[in-house]
Amino acid sequence: MxxxxxxxxxxxxxxxxxxxxxxxxxxxxxxxxxxxxxxxxxxxxxxxxxxxxxxxxxxxxxxxxxxxxxxxxxxxxxxxxxxxxxxxxxxxxxxxxxxxxxxxxxxxxxxxxxxxxxxxxxxxxxxxxxxxxxxxxxxxxxxxxxxxxxxxxxxxxxxxxxxxxxxxxxxxxMPVDEIYAATYEQMAVLSHRHYRDYPGDRDRLLAALDLCDAGELTLPGGEPLTAQTLRSIGGQLGTTGGSEALHYLLERDPRSPAFRYGVASLLPFDGASPLYTLVHEACYADGGVTGWSSDRVPPTAFAEDRSLLLGEHPGRWVFAERTDLRPWAKTAELLAAHDWPxxxxxxxxxxxxxxxxxxxxxxxxxxxxxxxxxxxxxxxxxxxxxxxxxxxxxxxxxxxxxxxxxxxxxxxx
Missing domain, CATH: 3.40.50.1820 (Alpha/Beta hydrolase fold, catalytic domain)
Structure with missing residues:
Protein backbone atom coordinates (compact mmCIF):
# COMPACT_ATOMS: atom_id res chain seq x y z
CA MET A 1 0.00 0.00 0.00
CA MET A 174 -39.13 -8.00 -10.69
CA PRO A 175 -41.83 -8.32 -8.00
CA VAL A 176 -40.26 -8.19 -4.56
CA ASP A 177 -42.00 -11.43 -3.53
CA GLU A 178 -40.25 -13.25 -6.36
CA ILE A 179 -36.91 -11.85 -5.22
CA TYR A 180 -37.31 -12.90 -1.59
CA ALA A 181 -38.67 -16.33 -2.52
CA ALA A 182 -35.51 -16.93 -4.54
CA THR A 183 -33.29 -15.83 -1.64
CA TYR A 184 -34.99 -18.37 0.63
CA GLU A 185 -34.44 -21.14 -1.91
CA GLN A 186 -30.74 -20.30 -2.12
CA MET A 187 -30.44 -20.19 1.68
CA ALA A 188 -31.90 -23.71 1.77
CA VAL A 189 -29.26 -24.86 -0.72
CA LEU A 190 -26.47 -23.32 1.35
CA SER A 191 -27.88 -24.74 4.61
CA HIS A 192 -27.90 -28.27 3.19
CA ARG A 193 -24.38 -27.77 1.84
CA HIS A 194 -23.17 -26.66 5.27
CA TYR A 195 -24.62 -29.75 6.96
CA ARG A 196 -23.05 -31.94 4.28
CA ASP A 197 -19.66 -30.44 5.15
CA TYR A 198 -20.28 -30.40 8.93
CA PRO A 199 -22.75 -33.24 9.61
CA GLY A 200 -22.88 -32.67 13.37
CA ASP A 201 -23.93 -29.06 13.08
CA ARG A 202 -27.57 -29.78 12.31
CA ASP A 203 -28.11 -31.54 15.65
CA ARG A 204 -26.08 -28.88 17.46
CA LEU A 205 -28.25 -26.13 16.01
CA LEU A 206 -31.50 -27.97 16.73
CA ALA A 207 -30.41 -28.48 20.34
CA ALA A 208 -29.63 -24.77 20.65
CA LEU A 209 -33.01 -23.89 19.15
CA ASP A 210 -34.71 -26.08 21.77
CA LEU A 211 -32.86 -24.15 24.47
CA CYS A 212 -34.08 -20.91 22.89
CA ASP A 213 -37.66 -22.17 23.06
CA ALA A 214 -37.16 -23.06 26.72
CA GLY A 215 -35.99 -19.52 27.46
CA GLU A 216 -32.54 -20.70 28.53
CA LEU A 217 -30.41 -18.65 26.12
CA THR A 218 -29.80 -14.92 26.11
CA LEU A 219 -27.79 -12.34 24.23
CA PRO A 220 -24.99 -10.47 26.06
CA GLY A 221 -27.30 -7.72 27.38
CA GLY A 222 -29.77 -10.21 28.84
CA GLU A 223 -32.21 -10.04 25.93
CA PRO A 224 -33.77 -13.46 25.24
CA LEU A 225 -32.23 -15.26 22.29
CA THR A 226 -35.19 -16.55 20.31
CA ALA A 227 -35.11 -19.37 17.80
CA GLN A 228 -35.90 -17.00 14.93
CA THR A 229 -33.07 -14.67 15.94
CA LEU A 230 -30.62 -17.56 16.19
CA ARG A 231 -31.60 -18.83 12.74
CA SER A 232 -30.81 -15.39 11.30
CA ILE A 233 -27.06 -16.02 11.67
CA GLY A 234 -27.36 -17.97 8.42
CA GLY A 235 -26.27 -14.96 6.43
CA GLN A 236 -22.74 -16.14 7.16
CA LEU A 237 -23.30 -18.88 4.59
CA GLY A 238 -23.42 -16.21 1.91
CA THR A 239 -19.83 -15.13 2.58
CA THR A 240 -16.55 -16.79 1.73
CA GLY A 241 -15.30 -18.33 4.98
CA GLY A 242 -18.69 -17.93 6.64
CA SER A 243 -19.56 -21.62 6.76
CA GLU A 244 -16.39 -22.33 8.71
CA ALA A 245 -17.10 -19.45 11.11
CA LEU A 246 -20.59 -20.80 11.70
CA HIS A 247 -19.25 -24.27 12.41
CA TYR A 248 -16.75 -22.99 14.97
CA LEU A 249 -19.58 -21.17 16.73
CA LEU A 250 -21.89 -24.19 16.78
CA GLU A 251 -19.24 -26.46 18.27
CA ARG A 252 -19.34 -24.35 21.46
CA ASP A 253 -21.66 -24.92 24.42
CA PRO A 254 -24.74 -22.80 23.63
CA ARG A 255 -24.99 -21.79 27.30
CA SER A 256 -21.46 -20.40 27.32
CA PRO A 257 -20.52 -16.71 27.16
CA ALA A 258 -18.42 -17.48 24.08
CA PHE A 259 -21.51 -18.73 22.25
CA ARG A 260 -23.63 -15.81 23.46
CA TYR A 261 -21.16 -13.19 22.29
CA GLY A 262 -20.39 -15.11 19.12
CA VAL A 263 -24.05 -15.16 18.11
CA ALA A 264 -24.37 -11.44 18.83
CA SER A 265 -21.44 -10.69 16.53
CA LEU A 266 -23.11 -12.54 13.63
CA LEU A 267 -26.63 -11.13 13.90
CA PRO A 268 -27.57 -9.02 10.87
CA PHE A 269 -30.23 -6.80 12.45
CA ASP A 270 -29.63 -4.44 15.37
CA GLY A 271 -29.98 -0.86 16.52
CA ALA A 272 -26.43 0.09 15.55
CA SER A 273 -27.59 0.46 11.94
CA PRO A 274 -31.40 0.58 11.94
CA LEU A 275 -31.50 1.73 8.31
CA TYR A 276 -30.39 -1.71 7.19
CA THR A 277 -33.49 -3.30 8.69
CA LEU A 278 -35.95 -0.48 8.04
CA VAL A 279 -35.41 -0.06 4.29
CA HIS A 280 -34.02 -3.46 3.33
CA GLU A 281 -37.15 -4.66 1.55
CA ALA A 282 -37.68 -1.21 0.03
CA CYS A 283 -34.22 -1.29 -1.53
CA TYR A 284 -35.11 -4.46 -3.44
CA ALA A 285 -38.45 -2.99 -4.54
CA ASP A 286 -38.35 -1.60 -8.07
CA GLY A 287 -41.80 -0.15 -7.50
CA GLY A 288 -44.84 -1.25 -5.49
CA VAL A 289 -45.67 -2.18 -1.90
CA THR A 290 -43.40 -4.68 -0.13
CA GLY A 291 -45.92 -5.64 2.57
CA TRP A 292 -43.43 -7.63 4.68
CA SER A 293 -42.47 -9.79 1.73
CA SER A 294 -39.87 -11.77 3.65
CA ASP A 295 -42.58 -12.78 6.15
CA ARG A 296 -45.01 -13.89 3.47
CA VAL A 297 -42.97 -15.92 1.00
CA PRO A 298 -40.75 -18.44 2.83
CA PRO A 299 -41.21 -21.95 1.44
CA THR A 300 -43.03 -24.39 3.73
CA ALA A 301 -39.72 -26.22 4.19
CA PHE A 302 -38.54 -23.39 6.45
CA ALA A 303 -41.43 -24.05 8.85
CA GLU A 304 -40.99 -27.81 8.67
CA ASP A 305 -37.20 -27.88 9.07
CA ARG A 306 -35.85 -25.44 11.63
CA SER A 307 -32.28 -26.24 10.69
CA LEU A 308 -32.74 -24.22 7.49
CA LEU A 309 -31.05 -20.92 8.22
CA LEU A 310 -32.19 -17.41 7.34
CA GLY A 311 -30.21 -14.81 5.43
CA GLU A 312 -31.31 -11.21 4.87
CA HIS A 313 -34.96 -11.65 5.84
CA PRO A 314 -36.03 -8.75 8.08
CA GLY A 315 -39.69 -9.43 8.84
CA ARG A 316 -41.98 -8.10 11.56
CA TRP A 317 -40.38 -10.52 13.98
CA VAL A 318 -37.16 -8.48 14.04
CA PHE A 319 -38.95 -5.42 15.43
CA ALA A 320 -40.79 -7.57 17.97
CA GLU A 321 -37.81 -9.56 19.21
CA ARG A 322 -34.86 -7.15 19.06
CA THR A 323 -35.22 -4.64 21.90
CA ASP A 324 -33.02 -2.01 20.23
CA LEU A 325 -35.20 -2.09 17.10
CA ARG A 326 -38.56 -2.21 18.90
CA PRO A 327 -38.90 1.62 19.00
CA TRP A 328 -38.95 1.56 15.19
CA ALA A 329 -41.79 -0.99 14.90
CA LYS A 330 -44.60 1.43 13.98
CA THR A 331 -42.36 3.20 11.49
CA ALA A 332 -41.47 -0.14 9.92
CA GLU A 333 -45.17 -0.98 9.50
CA LEU A 334 -45.73 2.25 7.60
CA LEU A 335 -42.71 1.66 5.36
CA ALA A 336 -43.97 -1.84 4.57
CA ALA A 337 -47.27 -0.30 3.40
CA HIS A 338 -45.64 2.44 1.30
CA ASP A 339 -46.06 2.37 -2.47
CA TRP A 340 -42.48 2.78 -3.68
CA PRO A 341 -41.54 4.42 -7.00
Whole structure:
Protein backbone atom coordinates (compact mmCIF):
# COMPACT_ATOMS: atom_id res chain seq x y z
CA MET A 1 0.00 0.00 0.00
CA UNK A 2 1.45 3.40 -0.95
CA UNK A 3 1.46 6.39 1.38
CA UNK A 4 -1.89 8.14 1.29
CA UNK A 5 -3.23 11.68 1.24
CA UNK A 6 -6.72 12.00 2.73
CA UNK A 7 -9.10 14.89 2.05
CA UNK A 8 -12.46 15.33 3.76
CA UNK A 9 -15.52 16.74 2.02
CA UNK A 10 -18.78 17.82 3.65
CA UNK A 11 -21.75 19.35 1.90
CA UNK A 12 -25.38 20.07 2.62
CA UNK A 13 -27.92 18.24 0.50
CA UNK A 14 -31.72 18.39 0.57
CA UNK A 15 -33.53 15.64 2.45
CA UNK A 16 -35.98 15.57 -0.46
CA UNK A 17 -34.43 15.97 -3.91
CA UNK A 18 -36.47 17.94 -6.44
CA UNK A 19 -35.62 15.38 -9.13
CA UNK A 20 -37.37 12.67 -7.13
CA UNK A 21 -40.36 14.25 -5.41
CA UNK A 22 -42.71 17.22 -5.59
CA UNK A 23 -42.38 17.39 -1.79
CA UNK A 24 -39.05 19.15 -2.30
CA UNK A 25 -40.80 22.44 -3.00
CA UNK A 26 -42.33 22.37 0.50
CA UNK A 27 -39.53 20.74 2.50
CA UNK A 28 -36.41 22.81 3.03
CA UNK A 29 -34.67 20.43 5.41
CA UNK A 30 -31.11 19.40 4.66
CA UNK A 31 -28.67 16.64 5.56
CA UNK A 32 -24.91 16.64 5.78
CA UNK A 33 -23.16 14.22 3.44
CA UNK A 34 -19.56 13.27 4.18
CA UNK A 35 -16.99 11.78 1.82
CA UNK A 36 -13.31 11.03 2.23
CA UNK A 37 -11.05 11.34 -0.80
CA UNK A 38 -8.06 8.98 -0.85
CA UNK A 39 -5.09 9.81 -3.06
CA UNK A 40 -1.82 8.07 -3.65
CA UNK A 41 0.79 10.46 -2.27
CA UNK A 42 2.87 12.21 -4.88
CA UNK A 43 0.96 11.50 -8.08
CA UNK A 44 -2.62 10.80 -7.02
CA UNK A 45 -4.19 14.23 -7.38
CA UNK A 46 -4.34 14.06 -11.18
CA UNK A 47 -5.88 10.60 -11.41
CA UNK A 48 -9.54 10.19 -12.43
CA UNK A 49 -12.09 9.82 -9.63
CA UNK A 50 -13.61 6.49 -8.57
CA UNK A 51 -16.72 6.74 -6.38
CA UNK A 52 -17.09 3.76 -4.05
CA UNK A 53 -20.69 2.88 -3.23
CA UNK A 54 -20.81 0.78 -0.09
CA UNK A 55 -23.02 -2.22 0.57
CA UNK A 56 -25.96 -2.01 2.91
CA UNK A 57 -28.35 -0.32 2.98
CA UNK A 58 -27.18 1.57 6.03
CA UNK A 59 -23.48 0.76 5.81
CA UNK A 60 -20.85 3.45 6.12
CA UNK A 61 -17.91 3.56 3.73
CA UNK A 62 -14.70 1.83 4.88
CA UNK A 63 -12.13 3.84 6.81
CA UNK A 64 -8.86 3.84 4.87
CA UNK A 65 -5.68 2.46 6.39
CA UNK A 66 -2.24 1.28 5.34
CA UNK A 67 -1.33 -1.47 7.85
CA UNK A 68 -3.39 -3.53 7.43
CA UNK A 69 -4.59 -2.31 4.06
CA UNK A 70 -8.18 -1.17 4.36
CA UNK A 71 -10.22 -1.66 2.35
CA UNK A 72 -8.15 -4.54 0.95
CA UNK A 73 -8.88 -3.54 -2.66
CA UNK A 74 -7.71 0.06 -2.13
CA UNK A 75 -4.10 -0.40 -3.31
CA UNK A 76 -5.33 -1.80 -6.63
CA UNK A 77 -7.80 1.05 -7.03
CA UNK A 78 -5.13 3.68 -6.36
CA UNK A 79 -3.05 2.39 -9.27
CA UNK A 80 -5.65 3.94 -11.59
CA UNK A 81 -7.76 6.31 -9.52
CA UNK A 82 -8.19 8.65 -6.63
CA UNK A 83 -10.94 7.06 -4.57
CA UNK A 84 -13.98 8.84 -3.14
CA UNK A 85 -15.38 6.98 -0.11
CA UNK A 86 -18.94 8.24 0.38
CA UNK A 87 -20.81 7.82 3.65
CA UNK A 88 -24.27 7.40 2.17
CA UNK A 89 -27.04 9.46 3.76
CA UNK A 90 -27.90 8.16 7.21
CA UNK A 91 -24.49 6.54 7.81
CA UNK A 92 -21.05 7.28 9.21
CA UNK A 93 -20.17 10.98 9.38
CA UNK A 94 -23.10 11.93 7.18
CA UNK A 95 -26.21 12.90 9.16
CA UNK A 96 -26.89 9.54 10.83
CA UNK A 97 -30.06 7.58 11.41
CA UNK A 98 -29.76 6.24 14.95
CA UNK A 99 -32.44 6.04 17.63
CA UNK A 100 -35.86 7.51 16.76
CA UNK A 101 -35.68 11.26 17.50
CA UNK A 102 -37.76 12.40 20.46
CA UNK A 103 -40.90 14.23 19.40
CA UNK A 104 -41.17 12.76 15.89
CA UNK A 105 -44.14 10.55 15.14
CA UNK A 106 -43.91 7.21 13.36
CA UNK A 107 -45.70 8.80 10.39
CA UNK A 108 -43.13 11.60 10.18
CA UNK A 109 -40.20 9.21 10.53
CA UNK A 110 -41.55 6.86 7.88
CA UNK A 111 -42.06 9.74 5.47
CA UNK A 112 -38.46 10.86 6.01
CA UNK A 113 -37.12 7.34 5.50
CA UNK A 114 -38.78 7.05 2.11
CA UNK A 115 -35.89 9.27 0.98
CA UNK A 116 -33.09 6.86 1.92
CA UNK A 117 -33.01 4.49 -1.05
CA UNK A 118 -30.58 4.25 -3.95
CA UNK A 119 -32.25 7.00 -5.97
CA UNK A 120 -31.67 9.61 -3.23
CA UNK A 121 -28.09 8.41 -2.69
CA UNK A 122 -27.45 8.92 -6.40
CA UNK A 123 -28.73 12.50 -6.25
CA UNK A 124 -26.46 13.14 -3.24
CA UNK A 125 -23.57 11.74 -5.25
CA UNK A 126 -24.37 14.07 -8.13
CA UNK A 127 -24.10 17.08 -5.81
CA UNK A 128 -20.82 15.70 -4.50
CA UNK A 129 -19.52 15.26 -8.05
CA UNK A 130 -20.36 18.88 -8.83
CA UNK A 131 -18.76 19.99 -5.55
CA UNK A 132 -15.53 18.21 -6.55
CA UNK A 133 -15.58 19.73 -10.03
CA UNK A 134 -15.57 16.31 -11.70
CA UNK A 135 -17.17 16.03 -15.15
CA UNK A 136 -17.44 12.24 -15.09
CA UNK A 137 -16.35 9.57 -12.65
CA UNK A 138 -16.15 5.82 -12.42
CA UNK A 139 -18.27 3.79 -10.00
CA UNK A 140 -17.40 0.80 -7.84
CA UNK A 141 -20.51 -0.71 -6.29
CA UNK A 142 -20.40 -3.49 -3.71
CA UNK A 143 -23.69 -5.32 -3.06
CA UNK A 144 -26.28 -2.57 -2.38
CA UNK A 145 -23.70 -0.23 -3.89
CA UNK A 146 -24.36 -2.07 -7.14
CA UNK A 147 -28.06 -1.20 -6.78
CA UNK A 148 -26.96 2.43 -6.43
CA UNK A 149 -24.73 2.08 -9.49
CA UNK A 150 -27.60 0.79 -11.61
CA UNK A 151 -29.82 3.61 -10.37
CA UNK A 152 -27.03 6.03 -11.33
CA UNK A 153 -26.88 4.57 -14.83
CA UNK A 154 -30.66 5.01 -15.08
CA UNK A 155 -30.71 8.61 -13.87
CA UNK A 156 -27.39 10.13 -14.99
CA UNK A 157 -25.62 7.79 -17.42
CA UNK A 158 -23.73 10.69 -19.00
CA UNK A 159 -21.88 11.27 -15.71
CA UNK A 160 -20.56 7.71 -15.42
CA UNK A 161 -17.30 6.97 -17.25
CA UNK A 162 -17.39 3.27 -16.33
CA UNK A 163 -19.00 1.10 -13.66
CA UNK A 164 -17.60 -1.89 -11.76
CA UNK A 165 -20.15 -3.92 -9.79
CA UNK A 166 -19.36 -6.71 -7.32
CA UNK A 167 -22.14 -8.97 -6.09
CA UNK A 168 -24.71 -6.31 -6.66
CA UNK A 169 -26.38 -6.36 -10.08
CA UNK A 170 -30.02 -6.18 -8.93
CA UNK A 171 -33.17 -7.47 -10.61
CA UNK A 172 -35.08 -4.88 -12.64
CA UNK A 173 -38.90 -4.73 -12.64
CA MET A 174 -39.13 -8.00 -10.69
CA PRO A 175 -41.83 -8.32 -8.00
CA VAL A 176 -40.26 -8.19 -4.56
CA ASP A 177 -42.00 -11.43 -3.53
CA GLU A 178 -40.25 -13.25 -6.36
CA ILE A 179 -36.91 -11.85 -5.22
CA TYR A 180 -37.31 -12.90 -1.59
CA ALA A 181 -38.67 -16.33 -2.52
CA ALA A 182 -35.51 -16.93 -4.54
CA THR A 183 -33.29 -15.83 -1.64
CA TYR A 184 -34.99 -18.37 0.63
CA GLU A 185 -34.44 -21.14 -1.91
CA GLN A 186 -30.74 -20.30 -2.12
CA MET A 187 -30.44 -20.19 1.68
CA ALA A 188 -31.90 -23.71 1.77
CA VAL A 189 -29.26 -24.86 -0.72
CA LEU A 190 -26.47 -23.32 1.35
CA SER A 191 -27.88 -24.74 4.61
CA HIS A 192 -27.90 -28.27 3.19
CA ARG A 193 -24.38 -27.77 1.84
CA HIS A 194 -23.17 -26.66 5.27
CA TYR A 195 -24.62 -29.75 6.96
CA ARG A 196 -23.05 -31.94 4.28
CA ASP A 197 -19.66 -30.44 5.15
CA TYR A 198 -20.28 -30.40 8.93
CA PRO A 199 -22.75 -33.24 9.61
CA GLY A 200 -22.88 -32.67 13.37
CA ASP A 201 -23.93 -29.06 13.08
CA ARG A 202 -27.57 -29.78 12.31
CA ASP A 203 -28.11 -31.54 15.65
CA ARG A 204 -26.08 -28.88 17.46
CA LEU A 205 -28.25 -26.13 16.01
CA LEU A 206 -31.50 -27.97 16.73
CA ALA A 207 -30.41 -28.48 20.34
CA ALA A 208 -29.63 -24.77 20.65
CA LEU A 209 -33.01 -23.89 19.15
CA ASP A 210 -34.71 -26.08 21.77
CA LEU A 211 -32.86 -24.15 24.47
CA CYS A 212 -34.08 -20.91 22.89
CA ASP A 213 -37.66 -22.17 23.06
CA ALA A 214 -37.16 -23.06 26.72
CA GLY A 215 -35.99 -19.52 27.46
CA GLU A 216 -32.54 -20.70 28.53
CA LEU A 217 -30.41 -18.65 26.12
CA THR A 218 -29.80 -14.92 26.11
CA LEU A 219 -27.79 -12.34 24.23
CA PRO A 220 -24.99 -10.47 26.06
CA GLY A 221 -27.30 -7.72 27.38
CA GLY A 222 -29.77 -10.21 28.84
CA GLU A 223 -32.21 -10.04 25.93
CA PRO A 224 -33.77 -13.46 25.24
CA LEU A 225 -32.23 -15.26 22.29
CA THR A 226 -35.19 -16.55 20.31
CA ALA A 227 -35.11 -19.37 17.80
CA GLN A 228 -35.90 -17.00 14.93
CA THR A 229 -33.07 -14.67 15.94
CA LEU A 230 -30.62 -17.56 16.19
CA ARG A 231 -31.60 -18.83 12.74
CA SER A 232 -30.81 -15.39 11.30
CA ILE A 233 -27.06 -16.02 11.67
CA GLY A 234 -27.36 -17.97 8.42
CA GLY A 235 -26.27 -14.96 6.43
CA GLN A 236 -22.74 -16.14 7.16
CA LEU A 237 -23.30 -18.88 4.59
CA GLY A 238 -23.42 -16.21 1.91
CA THR A 239 -19.83 -15.13 2.58
CA THR A 240 -16.55 -16.79 1.73
CA GLY A 241 -15.30 -18.33 4.98
CA GLY A 242 -18.69 -17.93 6.64
CA SER A 243 -19.56 -21.62 6.76
CA GLU A 244 -16.39 -22.33 8.71
CA ALA A 245 -17.10 -19.45 11.11
CA LEU A 246 -20.59 -20.80 11.70
CA HIS A 247 -19.25 -24.27 12.41
CA TYR A 248 -16.75 -22.99 14.97
CA LEU A 249 -19.58 -21.17 16.73
CA LEU A 250 -21.89 -24.19 16.78
CA GLU A 251 -19.24 -26.46 18.27
CA ARG A 252 -19.34 -24.35 21.46
CA ASP A 253 -21.66 -24.92 24.42
CA PRO A 254 -24.74 -22.80 23.63
CA ARG A 255 -24.99 -21.79 27.30
CA SER A 256 -21.46 -20.40 27.32
CA PRO A 257 -20.52 -16.71 27.16
CA ALA A 258 -18.42 -17.48 24.08
CA PHE A 259 -21.51 -18.73 22.25
CA ARG A 260 -23.63 -15.81 23.46
CA TYR A 261 -21.16 -13.19 22.29
CA GLY A 262 -20.39 -15.11 19.12
CA VAL A 263 -24.05 -15.16 18.11
CA ALA A 264 -24.37 -11.44 18.83
CA SER A 265 -21.44 -10.69 16.53
CA LEU A 266 -23.11 -12.54 13.63
CA LEU A 267 -26.63 -11.13 13.90
CA PRO A 268 -27.57 -9.02 10.87
CA PHE A 269 -30.23 -6.80 12.45
CA ASP A 270 -29.63 -4.44 15.37
CA GLY A 271 -29.98 -0.86 16.52
CA ALA A 272 -26.43 0.09 15.55
CA SER A 273 -27.59 0.46 11.94
CA PRO A 274 -31.40 0.58 11.94
CA LEU A 275 -31.50 1.73 8.31
CA TYR A 276 -30.39 -1.71 7.19
CA THR A 277 -33.49 -3.30 8.69
CA LEU A 278 -35.95 -0.48 8.04
CA VAL A 279 -35.41 -0.06 4.29
CA HIS A 280 -34.02 -3.46 3.33
CA GLU A 281 -37.15 -4.66 1.55
CA ALA A 282 -37.68 -1.21 0.03
CA CYS A 283 -34.22 -1.29 -1.53
CA TYR A 284 -35.11 -4.46 -3.44
CA ALA A 285 -38.45 -2.99 -4.54
CA ASP A 286 -38.35 -1.60 -8.07
CA GLY A 287 -41.80 -0.15 -7.50
CA GLY A 288 -44.84 -1.25 -5.49
CA VAL A 289 -45.67 -2.18 -1.90
CA THR A 290 -43.40 -4.68 -0.13
CA GLY A 291 -45.92 -5.64 2.57
CA TRP A 292 -43.43 -7.63 4.68
CA SER A 293 -42.47 -9.79 1.73
CA SER A 294 -39.87 -11.77 3.65
CA ASP A 295 -42.58 -12.78 6.15
CA ARG A 296 -45.01 -13.89 3.47
CA VAL A 297 -42.97 -15.92 1.00
CA PRO A 298 -40.75 -18.44 2.83
CA PRO A 299 -41.21 -21.95 1.44
CA THR A 300 -43.03 -24.39 3.73
CA ALA A 301 -39.72 -26.22 4.19
CA PHE A 302 -38.54 -23.39 6.45
CA ALA A 303 -41.43 -24.05 8.85
CA GLU A 304 -40.99 -27.81 8.67
CA ASP A 305 -37.20 -27.88 9.07
CA ARG A 306 -35.85 -25.44 11.63
CA SER A 307 -32.28 -26.24 10.69
CA LEU A 308 -32.74 -24.22 7.49
CA LEU A 309 -31.05 -20.92 8.22
CA LEU A 310 -32.19 -17.41 7.34
CA GLY A 311 -30.21 -14.81 5.43
CA GLU A 312 -31.31 -11.21 4.87
CA HIS A 313 -34.96 -11.65 5.84
CA PRO A 314 -36.03 -8.75 8.08
CA GLY A 315 -39.69 -9.43 8.84
CA ARG A 316 -41.98 -8.10 11.56
CA TRP A 317 -40.38 -10.52 13.98
CA VAL A 318 -37.16 -8.48 14.04
CA PHE A 319 -38.95 -5.42 15.43
CA ALA A 320 -40.79 -7.57 17.97
CA GLU A 321 -37.81 -9.56 19.21
CA ARG A 322 -34.86 -7.15 19.06
CA THR A 323 -35.22 -4.64 21.90
CA ASP A 324 -33.02 -2.01 20.23
CA LEU A 325 -35.20 -2.09 17.10
CA ARG A 326 -38.56 -2.21 18.90
CA PRO A 327 -38.90 1.62 19.00
CA TRP A 328 -38.95 1.56 15.19
CA ALA A 329 -41.79 -0.99 14.90
CA LYS A 330 -44.60 1.43 13.98
CA THR A 331 -42.36 3.20 11.49
CA ALA A 332 -41.47 -0.14 9.92
CA GLU A 333 -45.17 -0.98 9.50
CA LEU A 334 -45.73 2.25 7.60
CA LEU A 335 -42.71 1.66 5.36
CA ALA A 336 -43.97 -1.84 4.57
CA ALA A 337 -47.27 -0.30 3.40
CA HIS A 338 -45.64 2.44 1.30
CA ASP A 339 -46.06 2.37 -2.47
CA TRP A 340 -42.48 2.78 -3.68
CA PRO A 341 -41.54 4.42 -7.00
CA UNK A 342 -39.37 2.70 -9.58
CA UNK A 343 -35.60 2.69 -9.07
CA UNK A 344 -34.47 1.71 -12.57
CA UNK A 345 -35.43 2.67 -16.10
CA UNK A 346 -34.96 -0.33 -18.38
CA UNK A 347 -35.34 1.79 -21.52
CA UNK A 348 -32.57 4.16 -20.45
CA UNK A 349 -30.35 1.23 -19.47
CA UNK A 350 -30.87 -0.36 -22.88
CA UNK A 351 -29.62 2.83 -24.54
CA UNK A 352 -26.64 3.24 -22.21
CA UNK A 353 -23.31 2.20 -23.70
CA UNK A 354 -21.26 3.08 -20.63
CA UNK A 355 -18.53 0.43 -20.21
CA UNK A 356 -19.52 -1.78 -17.26
CA UNK A 357 -18.40 -5.01 -15.64
CA UNK A 358 -19.95 -7.14 -12.94
CA UNK A 359 -18.80 -10.00 -10.74
CA UNK A 360 -21.72 -12.40 -10.37
CA UNK A 361 -21.27 -14.99 -7.62
CA UNK A 362 -22.87 -18.34 -8.47
CA UNK A 363 -23.96 -19.21 -4.93
CA UNK A 364 -24.82 -15.71 -3.70
CA UNK A 365 -28.02 -15.84 -1.57
CA UNK A 366 -28.44 -12.05 -1.44
CA UNK A 367 -28.16 -11.06 -5.11
CA UNK A 368 -29.08 -14.13 -7.12
CA UNK A 369 -27.03 -15.27 -10.09
CA UNK A 370 -30.07 -15.66 -12.35
CA UNK A 371 -31.36 -12.20 -11.47
CA UNK A 372 -27.98 -10.60 -12.14
CA UNK A 373 -27.57 -12.37 -15.46
CA UNK A 374 -30.97 -11.09 -16.60
CA UNK A 375 -30.11 -7.51 -15.66
CA UNK A 376 -26.74 -7.76 -17.40
CA UNK A 377 -28.59 -8.51 -20.63
CA UNK A 378 -30.22 -5.07 -20.45
CA UNK A 379 -26.91 -3.20 -20.61
CA UNK A 380 -25.16 -3.05 -24.00
CA UNK A 381 -21.86 -2.08 -22.38
CA UNK A 382 -21.87 -4.78 -19.69
CA UNK A 383 -19.35 -7.62 -19.43
CA UNK A 384 -19.78 -10.19 -16.68
CA UNK A 385 -17.58 -12.55 -14.71
CA UNK A 386 -19.67 -15.40 -13.33
CA UNK A 387 -17.64 -17.19 -10.69
CA UNK A 388 -17.88 -19.71 -7.86
CA UNK A 389 -14.46 -18.72 -6.51
CA UNK A 390 -15.99 -16.17 -4.16
CA UNK A 391 -19.22 -15.48 -2.34
CA UNK A 392 -20.84 -12.13 -1.56
CA UNK A 393 -17.78 -10.66 0.20
CA UNK A 394 -15.42 -11.41 -2.68
CA UNK A 395 -14.44 -7.79 -3.35
CA UNK A 396 -13.12 -7.32 0.18
CA UNK A 397 -11.79 -10.81 0.83
CA UNK A 398 -9.87 -11.13 -2.44
CA UNK A 399 -7.67 -8.10 -1.85
CA UNK A 400 -7.36 -6.57 -5.30
CA UNK A 401 -8.19 -9.72 -7.29
CA UNK A 402 -11.89 -9.10 -7.94
CA UNK A 403 -11.41 -5.39 -8.64
CA UNK A 404 -8.51 -6.10 -11.00
CA UNK A 405 -10.67 -8.57 -12.92
CA UNK A 406 -13.50 -6.03 -13.18
CA UNK A 407 -11.16 -3.31 -14.44
CA UNK A 408 -9.62 -5.70 -16.97
CA UNK A 409 -13.05 -6.67 -18.31
CA UNK A 410 -13.80 -3.03 -19.05
CA UNK A 411 -10.38 -1.98 -20.33
CA UNK A 412 -9.54 -5.09 -22.37
CA UNK A 413 -12.88 -5.48 -24.11
Missing amino acids: PALDLLEHRLEVPLVHAALSSEAAHDGRTLTVFAREVRRRGDGADRPALLFLQGGPGGESPRPGVLPANPPWLARALEDFRVILLDQRGTGLSTPVGAPPVGRSAVELAQDLTHYRADAIVEDAELLREHLGVEQWSLLGQSFGGFCSLSYLSAHPERVAEAFIAGGLPPVA RLYDAEVLARTHTPCSAAIYVDDPFVLEAHSRATAQLLPGMRTWVTNEWLHNGLRLSGGVVLDRLISLVRDR
